[in-house]
Amino acid sequence: MNIAMIGSGYVGLVSGACLADFGHTVVCIDNDERKVDALRAGKMPIFEPGLQHLVESNVRQRRLSFSVDLKEAVASSRAVFIAVGTPSRRGDGHADLTYVYQAAREIAASLAGFAVIVTKSTVPVGTGDEVERIIRETRPDADFAVVSNPEFLREGAAIADFKRPDRIVIGAEDKRAEAVMREIYRPLYLNQAPFLFTGRRTAELTKYAANAFLATKITFINEIADLCELTGANVQDVARGIGLDKRIGSKFLHAGPGYGGSCFPKDTQALIKTAQDHGAPIRIVEEVARINDQRKRAMARKVIAACGGTVRGKTIAILGLTFKPNTDDMRDSPAISIITALKDGGARINAFDPEGMEQARALLADLTYLSDPYSCCEKADALVIVTEWDAFRALDLDRVKAALAAPILIDLRNIYDPEEMARRGFAYSGVGLGTSQSKSAIA
Numbered sequence: 365m366n367i368a369m370i371g372s373g374y375v376g377l378v379s380g381a382c383l384a385d386f387g388h389t390v391v392c393i394d395n396d397e398r399k400v401d402a403l404r405a406g407k408m409p410i411f412e413p414g415l416q417h418l419v420e421s422n423v424r425q426r427r428l429s430f431s432v433d434l435k436e437a438v439a440s441s442r443a444v445f446i447a448v449g450t451p452s453r454r455g456d457g458h459a460d461l462t463y464v465y466q467a468a469r470e471i472a473a474s475l476a477g478f479a480v481i482v483t484k485s486t487v488p489v490g491t492g493d494e495v496e497r498i499i500r501e502t503r504p505d506a507d508f509a510v511v512s513n514p515e516f517l518r519e520g521a522a523i524a525d526f527k528r529p530d531r532i533v534i535g536a537e538d539k540r541a542e543a544v545m546r547e548i549y550r551p552l553y554l555n556q557a558p559f560l561f562t563g564r565r566t567a568e569l570t571k572y573a574a575n576a577f578l579a580t581k582i583t584f585i586n587e588i589a590d591l592c593e594l595t596g597a598n599v600q601d602v603a604r605g606i607g608l609d610k611r612i613g614s615k616f617l618h619a620g621p622g623y624g625g626s627c628f629p630k631d632t633q634a635l636i637k638t639a640q641d642h643g644a645p646i647r648i649v650e651e652v653a654r655i656n657d658q659r660k661r662a663m664a665r666k667v668i669a670a671c672g673g674t675v676r677g678k679t680i681a682i683l684g685l686t687f688k689p690n691t692d693d694m695r696d697s698p699a700i701s702i703i704t705a706l707k708d709g710g711a712r713i714n715a716f717d718p719e720g721m722e723q724a725r726a727l728l729a730d731l732t733y734l735s736d737p738y739s740c741c742e743k744a745d746a747l748v749i750v751t752e753w754d755a756f757r758a759l760d761l762d763r764v765k766a767a768l769a770a771p772i773l774i775d776l777r778n779i780y781d782p783e784e785m786a787r788r789g790f791a792y793s794g795v796g797l798g799t800s801q802s803k804s805a806i807a
């Protein structure tokens with residue numbers, strides 16, 4: 365099937381490359397010429413494990429191409445995916461749908477023959493109706509259907525998530541469109557991935573409900589972590605103790621510096637706004653967003669406390685800047701608030717991240733960026749692990765200790781064992797690790 369993917373960012377590029385790998389012929393469109401030029405030159409505009417290889421192999425087999433010319437791609441496609449950004453709107457936190465509606469207008473102008481317009485961007489409930497209205501208004505003669513197909517992939521594991529999803533949600537009101545969607549995802553159908561066909565509005569809301577629920581789970585364990593610290597309990601054991609209950613599940617129960625990234629913060633805000641507008645406020649999510657905002661600066665206070673109450677004039681080494689490992693995405697990363705608060709407290713910052721430093725430089729100009737973890741620690745008064753990259757899990761701790769001016773380690777991801785760190789002579793603090801020791805062992 366000929367497919368046009370409008371927007372070639374984290375979602376559009378991965379989805380386009382995976383659909384090409386299923387055997388479809390995909391044109392990934394972007395209005396950022398530099399991005400398209402880079403892709404045509406074989407250079408990935410983002411870091412995502414496995415993406416370079418997947419793109420190269422599908423380009424070689426002529427199933428995947430890149431263009432700024434939306435018209436030609438749309439005119440020859442049976443399915444047109446919208447995968448443009450839906451950031452928070454400045455001022456009120458609603459999803460900014462400017463890019464989605466702009467794409468809808470451009471698509472409308474180019475439609476030729478029956479086409480399914482598939483919204484993959486995360487959009488508030490009812491957006492599909494508006495996309496349909498815009499296209500109908502622009503092209504009253506067009507034969508089309510608008511479908512919602514929210515994307516659940518995680519950056520860092522995006523290809524595996526797209527190819528082996530937990531489920532595929534398709535909100536379609538039109539039988540022909542449903543058949544096109546079945547055809548697009550046929551390889552996954554054969555793998556018995558669960559398909560959920562719903563109404564369009566249901567599919568749109570399902571995406572927000574999923575992200576809000578996950579954000580709530582993270583926030584819940586973070587609050588339990590705070591209580592653990594004050595009561596001598598161990599949050600990792602509590603998480604294991606509740607996570608083994610199948611009704612709860614063990615995922616997203618890692619206490620840490622609060623959620624960030626390109627989705628949870630903006631999607632929780634957008635859901636809050638939508639719910640308020642409909643007179644059905646989701647107060648639990650309102651509270652989650654509030655708690656999470658405060659948590660990041662609270663993490664900076666934790667660092668300051670570990671440094672004896674002040675960081676003025678001190679150098680703090682930060683390992684990990686991206687909002688999670690295996691991505692270069694810095695959008696709404698907790699590191700931004702933590703570093704800003706430490707700088708407000710008078711600290712100088714050394715920083716290292718395996719993939720995120722280019723994006724970080726644009727957001728955090730006056731840090732000292734180093735090329736490896738050990739030079740980052742050199743003469744620093746404390747080390748803070750903010751993102752749990754694998755490369756930080758097996759540091760040469762003697763080398764780290766020798767490099768630091770003081771052996772203070774604040775591990776915001778609990779990747780090290782407190783007892784071992786104490787034995788090695790570090791003043792170690794994790795998250796939610798009360799003073800009584802971990803006793804858990806699963807036989």
Ligand SMILES: NC(=O)c1ccc[n+]([C@@H]2O[C@H](COP(=O)([O-])OP(=O)(O)OC[C@H]3O[C@@H](n4cnc5c(N)ncnc54)[C@H](O)[C@@H]3O)[C@@H](O)[C@H]2O)c1
Nearest residue numbers: 371372373374375394395396448449450463485486515519
């Ligand atoms: N990043 C994720 O992990 C993730 C996961 C699931 C869902 N989503 C959702 O997917 C959507 C896209 O997210 P992303 O992270 O890929 O964003 P992104 O910013 O990385 O990519 C969006 C791309 O769309 C392009 N674009 C905007 N308007 C265009 C137009 N009219 N024509 C052509 N190109 C246009 C931009 O230049 C950009 O390259 C968002 O709604 C997001 O919430 C993201």
